[in-house]
Amino acid sequence: MSIAAERIERLFALAKEATANGEFDRSREYVRLARRIAERNRCGLPRAFKRFTCPRCAVALRPGVNARVRLQDGHVAISCDCGAIKRYPYD
Structure with missing residues (x-):
């Protein structure tokens, strides 16, 4: 696994943790940083x-x-609070 992939995984874990704590702005920054990487x-x-x-x-x-x-x-x-809906087929 590359360094970038490891960093993306870590940022996603931090984003999920921030969302669970109600820190949505911090979660948003982690997601944006992971996408840029x-x-x-x-x-x-x-x-x-x-x-x-x-x-x-x-x-x-x-x-x-x-x-x-x-x-x-x-x-x-999956519906977000902002109103966006993501759909994907059963796996």
């Missing part, structure tokens, strides 16, 4: 990172804290 190093983001970050407000999503998770016909829908 991925762009700069041309490495992809992990699947969990893509699925549990909001595309609109760039905050880490924690079900029960700032996100709702619903199962619909053939896909999972």
Whole structure:
């Protein structure tokens, strides 16, 4: 695993922890920094990172804290407090 990938994983863990503590601005900064590292190093983001970050407000999503998770016909829908909805098929 490269240094960039390790750093992205660590930043995502910090973002989830900040969201759990209600520090949404700090979580947003961690997510933005991780995305910049991925762009700069041309490495992809992990699947969990893509699925549990909001595309609109760039905050880490924690079900029960700032996100709702619903199962619909053939896909999972995650709604952020800002109103953005992410959908992905069952795995």
